[in-house]
Amino acid sequence: MASREDLYEEAVREHGPALDRLARAYEMDAEARRDLLQEIHLGLWRSLDGFDARCSLRTWIYRVAHNVAASHVDADRRAKARQLVSIDDVDVTDDRTDAAAAAGRTIALERLMALIRELKPLDRQVVLLFLEGVDAGGIAEVTGLSPGNVATKIHRIKNILIRRFQAGGEHES
Amino acid sequence: MNHESASEEMKSLWQSQPTDQPKIRPEDFRRKLDKFERRIFWRNAREYAAGVVVIAGFGYYGWKLSGLLVHVGAGLIIAGTLIVMYELHRRGSVRSAPADLGLSTCIEFHRKSLERQRDALWTVWTWYLLPFVPGLVVFEIGSAMMQWKAHPVGLGHLVTRFLISGGTIAVVFFGVWLLNQWAAGKLQKRIDELTALVRGPD
Numbered sequence: 001m002a003s004r005e006d007l008y009e010e011a012v013r014e015h016g017p018a019l020d021r022l023a024r025a026y027e028m029d030a031e032a033r034r035d036l037l038q039e040i041h042l043g044l045w046r047s048l049d050g051f052d053a054r055c056s057l058r059t060w061i062y063r064v065a066h067n068v069a070a071s072h073v074d075a076d077r078r079a080k081a082r083q084l085v086s087i088d089d090v091d092v093t094d095d096r097t098d099a100a101a102a103a104g105r106t107i108a109l110e111r112l113m114a115l116i117r118e119l120k121p122l123d124r125q126v127v128l129l130f131l132e133g134v135d136a137g138g139i140a141e142v143t144g145l146s147p148g149n150v151a152t153k154i155h156r157i158k159n160i161l162i163r164r165f166q167a168g169g170e171h172e173s
Numbered sequence: 174m175n176h177e178s179a180s181e182e183m184k185s186l187w188q189s190q191p192t193d194q195p196k197i198r199p200e201d202f203r204r205k206l207d208k209f210e211r212r213i214f215w216r217n218a219r220e221y222a223a224g225v226v227v228i229a230g231f232g233y234y235g236w237k238l239s240g241l242l243v244h245v246g247a248g249l250i251i252a253g254t255l256i257v258m259y260e261l262h263r264r265g266s267v268r269s270a271p272a273d274l275g276l277s278t279c280i281e282f283h284r285k286s287l288e289r290q291r292d293a294l295w296t297v298w299t300w301y302l303l304p305f306v307p308g309l310v311v312f313e314i315g316s317a318m319m320q321w322k323a324h325p326v327g328l329g330h331l332v333t334r335f336l337i338s339g340g341t342i343a344v345v346f347f348g349v350w351l352l353n354q355w356a357a358g359k360l361q362k363r364i365d366e367l368t369a370l371v372r373g374p375d
Contacts, residue, residue: 020192042205043274050272060275067274067282074286105186112187122370125279130180131187144278149370162179 004048007057011044015061018132025116025128026069036072043068055141062129062142070121087123087156108165115164126153217262224258227251231312240319246312253304260300264293284367287360294357302346313339 002010012019019040027033044064051060073084116127122143129139136150145153228251235247273282317335 017188017192021187021190024190038201038205042202043271045202046271047273047275050270051275055275063276063278063282064274066279067277070279070283071286108183109186109190112183121283122279122367131184133184133188142279144280145370146372158177158180161183165179165183 004045004051007048007051008045011048011057011061012041015058019061019065021132022065022069022128025113025124026073028113028117036069039072040065040068058134059138059141062132062134066121066125066128066142070125073121073124084120085118086120087127087153087160112165115160123153126150127157130154130157213265216265220261220265221258224254227254231308234312238316238319240315240322242311242315243319244315246308246310246315249308249311250305251308253306253308256304257301264300280367280371284364287364287367291357291360291364294353294360297353298350302350306346309342310339313342 020037023033023037023040027036044061047060047064051057055063116124119127122145125143126139126145129142134142136147136154139145139154140147140150143150231247231250231254235244235251238244273285277285313335317331317338320334321331
């Protein structure tokens with residue numbers, strides 16, 4: 001069994017950028033984001049003593065990161081009384097800007113970030129894992145959602161992505 | 174464009190964002206832990222300060238006013254305050270072990286946290302309100318008797334005064350209990366929603 005130091009090094013090497021993207025998706029403010037990223041790394045470092053390879057290191061890392069980030073959002077939401085929405089309540093289409101503008105990478109990314117930050121923690125976790133390329137089984141393992149619920153949510157996410165972010169999409173449902 | 178290519182394009186856009194290579198050093202961990210400890214310290218300090226104010230207030234009354242029941246009542250209120258302070262401290266210290274962050278799925282982790290909050294609210298009567306009741310009852314009786322001794326105005330007046338002040342305290346306690354039950358009910362709804370997400374649909 002690898003030592004905690006080795007596991008942490010591997011985690012940062014393999015998933016450091018994903019953790020950074022995750023922190024960006026949870027926190028808009030640069031200082032709060034750095035703070036959250038440190039909290040995630042600290043949580044990861046402390047948790048790795050208990051890593052027993054019952055799940056993959058990737059699953060472990062994502063669980064730690066999302067659990068820390070969700071607690072952070074929960075505390076922040078209580079402080080600011082911010083209302084978060086379910087992915088089921090997000091409009092598939094969005095009239096705020098035209099599709100051509102949304103085609104720009106920067107704008108598309110900004111809009112994607114804004115959409116993610118509006119979501120309830122669990123929906124946010126699913127979207128982020130999906131964007132990181134984790135498959136449905138992996139998402140179920142990290143979040144604890146039933147495979148059926150993961151499939152439903154992924155279908156919904158794909159609908160939103162194609163309608164909101166693709167210029168000239170075919171708008172299939 | 175279909176769902177698959179659109180979502181693949183978004184994934185690639187997402188993953189190609191420039192990221193800062195995290196440079197987290199052991200000093201950062203230590204600083205973070207220090208900050209966390211400081212936050213806990215100040216939270217505890219606020220709780221203890223509120224308790225100290227109550228203890229000082231009733232300590233002063235117990236010392237200043239005469240009458241055995243007033244002394245006993247003030248002493249019981251101080252004891253009740255100490256019990257509540259201890260409970261606040263004990264409940265605030267219950268935290269997940271570090272490994273829980275990785276062992277629990279996101280839903281389990283969130284559910285456990287909600288269950289801890291719900292249980293604290295549901296049982297608020299036993300650990301937050303009840304410890305004050307004996308002291309308040311004895312103190313109220315004692316101060317009513319003391320007043321009666323100083324100005325004997327008739328038993329009816331004494332009972333009315335006791336019922337008004339005792340009733341006000343009872344209404345406040347009932348309101349606190351009701352608010353906590355309502356908040357616990359809301360948490361239970363969220364817990365049920367999370368449970369449903371684990372179960373189905375499949």
